[in-house]
Amino acid sequence: MKLVLERFAHNALALLAVTTILFFMFRLMPGTPLAAYISENLNADQQQQILEQFGLDKPMWRQYLIYLGNLAHGELGLSFFQRRPVLAILLEVLPNSLILTLTSLTIAYIFGVLAGAWLAWRRGSWVEGVAIPVVLATRAAPEFWIGMVLLAILSFKFGWFPSGGASSPGMVYAGEWQRMFSLDYLHHLALPVFTLALYLQGLPLLLMRSNMLEVMHEEFVTMARMKGLSEWRIVIRHAARNAMLPVVTAFALGIGLSMGGNVVIETVFSWPGIGRLLVQAVANLDYPLAQGAFLMIAAVLAVMNFVADLLYMTLDPRVTHGRRG
Amino acid sequence: MKRRTLVKAAGLAAAAPVVATKAFAQNATEKVRKINLYTWPQAALPQAYQASQLIAQQWRQLGLDVDVKPLQRQAQTQTIWYSRDKWDATMWRMVGRPERSDPDEFLYSLFHSSSVEKGYDFVGYVNPEYDKLAEQQRTILDREKRRAVVFKMQEIIDRDQPYAFLVHPKYPLAFSKSVFKESTVVNQSGIGIRNIWTFVNIEPLGAQKDLIINSSESLNACNPLYIGGAVDSWITDLIWDRLMRIGPDGVPQPWAAESVTQVDDTTVEVKLRAGMSWHDGKPVTVDDVIFSFSAPAGDKAPMYKPFVADIASMEKTGDMTLRFKLKQVNAIFFTASLSKINLIPKHIWEPVLKDLEGKPENAEQLKEVNRIGSGPFKMVRWKPSEEVVLDRFGDHFKAPKIDRWIMRIVPNAEATLGMLKRGELNFLGFFGGDPEVLVKFAKENPEIVLVSEVDVGFEFVAFNNRRAPFNDPAFRRALSMTIDRRLMVSAAWQDFAVPANSHVSPVLSYWHDPAVDTMKTGLAEGKKILQQGGYRVIGGKLYYPAGQQEKLTTE
Numbered sequence: 016m017k018l019v020l021e022r023f024a025h026n027a028l029a030l031l032a033v034t035t036i037l038f039f040m041f042r043l044m045p046g047t048p049l050a051a052y053i054s055e056n057l058n059a060d061q062q063q064q065i066l067e068q069f070g071l072d073k074p075m076w077r078q079y080l081i082y083l084g085n086l087a088h089g090e091l092g093l094s095f096f097q098r099r100p101v102l103a104i105l106l107e108v109l110p111n112s113l114i115l116t117l118t119s120l121t122i123a124y125i126f127g128v129l130a131g132a133w134l135a136w137r138r139g140s141w142v143e144g145v146a147i148p149v150v151l152a153t154r155a156a157p158e159f160w161i162g163m164v165l166l167a168i169l170s171f172k173f174g175w176f177p178s179g180g181a182s183s184p185g186m187v188y189a190g191e192w193q194r195m196f197s198l199d200y201l202h203h204l205a206l207p208v209f210t211l212a213l214y215l216q217g218l219p220l221l222l223m224r225s226n227m228l229e230v231m232h233e234e235f236v237t238m239a240r241m242k243g244l245s246e247w248r249i250v251i252r253h254a255a256r257n258a259m260l261p262v263v264t265a266f267a268l269g270i271g272l273s274m275g276g277n278v279v280i281e282t283v284f285s286w287p288g289i290g291r292l293l294v295q296a297v298a299n300l301d302y303p304l305a306q307g308a309f310l311m312i313a314a315v316l317a318v319m320n321f322v323a324d325l326l327y328m329t330l331d332p333r334v335t336h337g338r339r340g
Numbered sequence: 341m342k343r344r345t346l347v348k349a350a351g352l353a354a355a356a357p358v359v360a361t362k363a364f365a366q367n368a369t370e371k372v373r374k375i376n377l378y379t380w381p382q383a384a385l386p387q388a389y390q391a392s393q394l395i396a397q398q399w400r401q402l403g404l405d406v407d408v409k410p411l412q413r414q415a416q417t418q419t420i421w422y423s424r425d426k427w428d429a430t431m432w433r434m435v436g437r438p439e440r441s442d443p444d445e446f447l448y449s450l451f452h453s454s455s456v457e458k459g460y461d462f463v464g465y466v467n468p469e470y471d472k473l474a475e476q477q478r479t480i481l482d483r484e485k486r487r488a489v490v491f492k493m494q495e496i497i498d499r500d501q502p503y504a505f506l507v508h509p510k511y512p513l514a515f516s517k518s519v520f521k522e523s524t525v526v527n528q529s530g531i532g533i534r535n536i537w538t539f540v541n542i543e544p545l546g547a548q549k550d551l552i553i554n555s556s557e558s559l560n561a562c563n564p565l566y567i568g569g570a571v572d573s574w575i576t577d578l579i580w581d582r583l584m585r586i587g588p589d590g591v592p593q594p595w596a597a598e599s600v601t602q603v604d605d606t607t608v609e610v611k612l613r614a615g616m617s618w619h620d621g622k623p624v625t626v627d628d629v630i631f632s633f634s635a636p637a638g639d640k641a642p643m644y645k646p647f648v649a650d651i652a653s654m655e656k657t658g659d660m661t662l663r664f665k666l667k668q669v670n671a672i673f674f675t676a677s678l679s680k681i682n683l684i685p686k687h688i689w690e691p692v693l694k695d696l697e698g699k700p701e702n703a704e705q706l707k708e709v710n711r712i713g714s715g716p717f718k719m720v721r722w723k724p725s726e727e728v729v730l731d732r733f734g735d736h737f738k739a740p741k742i743d744r745w746i747m748r749i750v751p752n753a754e755a756t757l758g759m760l761k762r763g764e765l766n767f768l769g770f771f772g773g774d775p776e777v778l779v780k781f782a783k784e785n786p787e788i789v790l791v792s793e794v795d796v797g798f799e800f801v802a803f804n805n806r807r808a809p810f811n812d813p814a815f816r817r818a819l820s821m822t823i824d825r826r827l828m829v830s831a832a833w834q835d836f837a838v839p840a841n842s843h844v845s846p847v848l849s850y851w852h853d854p855a856v857d858t859m860k861t862g863l864a865e866g867k868k869i870l871q872q873g874g875y876r877v878i879g880g881k882l883y884y885p886a887g888q889q890e891k892l893t894t895e
Contacts, residue, residue, distance in 0.1 A: 096568065097561070104724065107723070170758055170762070171761060171762070177764060178755045179755045179764070182726075184552045184727065184746045184748055184764065282752060285749065285755060287725035287726045287749075292725060295558070
């Protein structure tokens with residue numbers, strides 16, 4: 016329990032540090048938000064009024080304290096541009112990002128784990144000789160390139176998938192749930208998920224493969240072989256279970272990482288997610304919105320980090336045992 | 341000689357607060373310091389970036405040291421717009437808008453000395469003769485006479501070259517003629533086919549009754565008292581009516597007004613169209629109109645306040661008529677006021693504005709804006725990163741033939757073409773990619789009709805008229821003449837532009853002075869002007885006329 020609390024505190028502290036860095040980073044960037052926000056039609060008094068309204072006339076440390084205070088109340092402020100609460104804006108697109116990320120990661124990891132295990136099992140064969148370079152290539156190719164190629168072929172040329180967006184123009188649904196489980200939404204989701212999964216599968220596959228290669232030499236595998244178990248059973252039931260530990264961690268962290276890293280996929284496929292919102296907010300120097308978006312990504316990352324810690328404690332007794340000893 | 345003395349005085353005055361560097365001011369004949377030419381990053385505006393590189397090459401041949409410095413939009417606004425005395429030259433642009441179809445906005449704001457400090461005259465051009473004409477043209481109701489003044493103003497600007505005008509771009513837009521009847525798409529002069537006349541006239545041919553247009557930007561605000569970006573004006577235009585609208589020919593014509601009569605120099609009588617209603621079913625009344633024009637007069641709608649500033653009083657003269665009494669003769673009242681102010685329902689906005697009284701917020705900052713208008717479309721859905729859906733308003737006097745107007749947010753330029761091909765879009769409202777790709781695309785897809793229109797706006801190099809050597813009109817003229825406009829058009833804009841030398845676009849053919857189109861350009865011309873002005877080239881470098889000094893630093 017102590018360790019759990021320690022890990023929790025550790026992640027909370029990291030989040031606070033991110034919050035602080037974010038706050039000052041935006042204010043130290045060249046240019047002021049006013050250049051973008053304040054119209055040339057406004058006179059000096061009106062400009063001053065707007066400065067005061069957003070609290071930008073106060074010294075930076077006071078702005079920081081106000082910011083922290085508001086944050087404690089779950090208040091992320093008002094977007095400079097959209098003039099709506101940041102939290103509402105973020106929550107509007109968060110489900111789209113989560114669905115894109117989770118679906119792609121799940122597909123990538125299931126495929127990566129199975130294919131990694133299989134490739135380790137087929138070590139030295141011609142399959143490995145072909146598959147490894149292919150996997151490395153998908154991992155090395157830029158996401159936007161994979162995305163554009165898939166768009167050009169599967170959408171523009173053959174017309175199998177829509178070219179962008181999350182649903183067909185003007186589609187009306189009774190609610191967000193109905194929308195997300197509609198065929199139309201899934202049809203729009205397919206291509207971005209495929210692209211992202213293609214990009215993401217390399218890591219679990221290579222990780223799984225190298226862990227498997229290690230595990231395959233362990234004594235309990237030799238023991239299983241001696242018992243006369245089938246090869247596939249040995250691979251899946253015995254070796255893979257042990258090799259999966261680091262992959263599980265990578266999965267949890269991957270959720271947080273790709274949440275923020277989906278900017279490219281979201282832009283290529285016009286997917287309405289948090290990444291595009293973030294880019295727009297940064298370009299417009301919309302501090303509250305950009306901070307909010309970064310913070311949400313950092314929060315997901317911290318939570319997932321914590322989950323990974325917990326998983327590790329449960330899956331690998333050595334982590335907790337070492338401490339007790 | 342007199343000019344040079346003046347230049348010297350101005351140069352020294354401008355230099356006073358600036359720390360002198362040792363390298364300068366050593367000789368009686370002084371080298372012209374290095375010039376920074378600011379521009380946009382290539383990714384943001386490839387044409388302007390390419391143009392700035394070509395310009396720098398041409399200027400270097402005059403013996404100038406030129407550095408091209410790309411700046412992000414925000415940083416550029418900060419460096420140029422808000423620090424007016426620090427920079428030398430920058431690429432800049434003015435964009436076209438329907439209300440800019442009257443030349444006044446550019447004629448007045450760009451070079452009138454009242455906007456030197458904070459307004460549009462960011463280059464610091466000051467000319468009392470020009471000021472007088474700028475004010476005068478606003479008060480001449482006789483079009484012919486006003487045109488003569490407008491021509492004179494263009495000639496002054498041609499002589500003084502406060503900017504080096506480069507091109508009026510042509511914006512290519514497209515639509516699918518398999519979805520819409522081609523003849524029902526309206527090209528608005530200086531604006532193109534993306535305009536309200538198209539959207540109320542366009543006729544669907546088959547089952548697809550939705551017009552699906554793209555934008556790379558989201559809608560920022562949907563508020564009849566505030567415009568926060570280009571897309572905001574596309575949409576407010578469709579939801580809220582105005583008494584007049586700028587017609588496809590660029591001339592204002594009655595819209596929500598049945599007639600508009602100039603009774604005398606300062607009196608305008610308006611008869612409201614009968615049978616109009618708001619989207620909530622209530623009738624549009626003369627009281628609503630009076631309210632719409634008084635609402636911005638206070639401090640709660642600063643963006644629209646200038647457009648009602650000339651109204652002395654309004655009087656209801658009948659059930660459907662009202663009279664505007666103006667403070668002074670105003671030749672642009674139809675364009676800048678009657679075609680600009682959105683009609684808003686009094687029963688909704690009066691309590692809202694009352695509630696704002698005594699608070700620091702104004703109507704621009706309202707979080708929840710009621711979107712009831714009386715326009716041809718009504719707002720039904722707005723998902724910021726995805727789409728905006730407007731339904732036709734069947735009770736409108738110009739009820740659209742399409743069922744819905746749907747704007748999709750598509751940040752990927754190439755994907756817009758894929759969408760156009762697949763029918764996910766059927767109207768290209770903006771194309772951020774290479775225009776040649778679009779031309780090729782239209783050739784390969786015969787159902788796509790490409791229309792490009794010369795813009796009211798223009799691209800230019802702004803010279804900082806406050807700083808030597810740019811405070812010398814001869815120097816500015818020489819630099820401007822050195823720029824080969826034809827090369828700009830073909831190499832930088834791939835022929836999607838026409839050469840410019842005026843702030844009044846040739847597309848406004850009535851107001852554009854053809855006399856200014858004859859400026860000779862070329863390196864030889866530029867060199868000649870510099871030589872006549874006393875500038876000398878020594879060892880390949882350009883030097884000021886003898887005795888002239890400046891102590892500015894390149895920033």
